[in-house]
Structure formats: C-alpha cells, structure tokens
Amino acid sequence: MDWWTIGxxxxxVVIGWLSVCGASYDYGEIEFWDYSTRAGKQFVWIVGSFGIGFVLLMLEDRFYDMFSYIIYLVMILLLIITLLFASEVKGSRSWLQLGGWINLQAAEFAKFGTALVLAKYMSQYSFNINRGKSMLVVIMLILLPMVLIIMQKETGSALVYFAFFLMLYREGMPGIILFSGVCAVCYFVVSVRFGDLYMSDGLTSIGEFAVLSMILF
Structure with a gap:
C-alpha cells in the first residue's frame, strides 16, 4: 500500500474537519461530536468513509472491471433523478434528501463512476486516442455528467471534470484540444465573474469585452 498517499x-481529512469546526462554531458550543452540529455530521461521515474505503480496498480488481459501465449508468441515472426531484438549496438543485436526515450529492459519486468507465474503455485493445471514434466516445463520457451537473447549477463541481483532459493529454491527446479546453474555462469564468459589470458607456459588459479581447489577442 502507498502509505505516503494514505498519510x-x-x-x-483532519484539516478539512477542523475547517468545518471553525466555520460553523458558535460561541459557547463545545459538543463537536453532536450529530446536530455540522462538525458532528462531518465527523460521522468521515468515520463512515473509512469503513467504506476499507471495503472498497478489499474488493478484487475484477469487480471494478466487470461493473464499471453499470456503475457509470447508475451514476448518470442518479444525476437525472437529482435534477428532477432535488429541492433547491441556495440556487442549486444538487442535493437529494434520503429519509429526512441524509443529504446526498450525486455529483461527487459521479466523478468516481466517470473515472472507472474511462479506465475501462481506454484499457481496451481497440482503443486509440488518435482515432476520431475513440476520442469522441471519451469526450461524451466526460461531458454527459458535466452537462447534467451544470443543469443542477453546480458549476464548481462540473469544472472538476476538466481534470480528466489532463489525463487524456498524458495518454497522447493533441495539445491543441487541451489548450482549447483551458481557454474555454477561462472565458467562462471571466464572463460569469464580470458579466454583471458594465463599462463607462453602460452598454458593454466587462465580461464580454474581456472575453472578446482574449479571443482576438
């Protein structure tokens, strides 16, 4: 086992939990382990994740190889269910309520499913990243959950999927595709961040002007 990575x-995990404690702390509150507090809930899920992680490590590799496509399809179905039935929380429809006391964010599990299905598909002997068909399938496998997550108004989680293109570049994807993707992300972030601000003429959005300037120059 890679003990450095585990460490x-x-x-x-500890830093994240301490951050939650600090951000949600109320003066005079000392029960960090109480499930009614944010820190308590986070602690319970951390302990639970250790158990789940142990089970996943004990499973044979063949399990992931056999069920990668099924896991991916289940995650896509879960994203669709979330989009249709999740309640809106702070403008986002990305959390499913299970049993009234468990909130599940399908977008996080979909990352795991996407990584599995990409590994399965790209390990086939017929796969060649320089072939149009292979590249198209890979891009569709990445974009499908991304689009569903964006429709849930959870753009931050969707942007994480662009990290898969770094892996594709390492496997031989042309650099121009990676560069185009990075530019698209930059254009999107700038246009969203400055889209509501206008220049002195009162008509031109600073976001639109910045994006057009980056494209031209």
Whole structure:
C-alpha cells in the first residue's frame, strides 16, 4: 500500500474537519461530536468513509472491471433523478434528501463512476486516442455528467471534470484540444465573474469585452 498517499489523505481529512469546526462554531458550543452540529455530521461521515474505503480496498480488481459501465449508468441515472426531484438549496438543485436526515450529492459519486468507465474503455485493445471514434466516445463520457451537473447549477463541481483532459493529454491527446479546453474555462469564468459589470458607456459588459479581447489577442 502507498502509505505516503494514505498519510496525506488523512492529513487533508483532519484539516478539512477542523475547517468545518471553525466555520460553523458558535460561541459557547463545545459538543463537536453532536450529530446536530455540522462538525458532528462531518465527523460521522468521515468515520463512515473509512469503513467504506476499507471495503472498497478489499474488493478484487475484477469487480471494478466487470461493473464499471453499470456503475457509470447508475451514476448518470442518479444525476437525472437529482435534477428532477432535488429541492433547491441556495440556487442549486444538487442535493437529494434520503429519509429526512441524509443529504446526498450525486455529483461527487459521479466523478468516481466517470473515472472507472474511462479506465475501462481506454484499457481496451481497440482503443486509440488518435482515432476520431475513440476520442469522441471519451469526450461524451466526460461531458454527459458535466452537462447534467451544470443543469443542477453546480458549476464548481462540473469544472472538476476538466481534470480528466489532463489525463487524456498524458495518454497522447493533441495539445491543441487541451489548450482549447483551458481557454474555454477561462472565458467562462471571466464572463460569469464580470458579466454583471458594465463599462463607462453602460452598454458593454466587462465580461464580454474581456472575453472578446482574449479571443482576438
């Protein structure tokens, strides 16, 4: 086992939990382990994740190889169900309520399913990233959950999927595609961040002007 990676993971988990404690702390509150508090809920899920992680590590590799497509389809179905039935929370429809006390964000599990299905598809002997058909299938596998997550108004989680293109570049994808993707992300972020601000003429959006300037120059 890679103990360095496990150690870094545990450190990040502890830092994350302490951040939740600090952000949600109320003066005079000392029950960090109480499930009614944010820190308590986070602690319960951290402990639960250790158990789930142990089970996943004990499973044979063949399990993931056999069920990768099924897991991906289940995650896509879960994203669709979330889009249709999830309640709106702070402008986002990305959380499913299960049993009244469990909130599930399908977008996080979809990342795992997408990584599995990409590994399965790209491990086939017939796969060649320089072939148009293979590249098209890979892009569709990535974009499908991305689009569903964006429709849930959870853009931050959707942008994480662009990290898969770094993996594709390492596998031989032309650099121009990666560069185009990075530019698209930059254009999107700038247009959203400055879309409501206008220049002195009162007609031209600063976001639109910045994006057009980057495209031209």
């Amino acid at each position: 870094i993971y545990l450190i990040l």
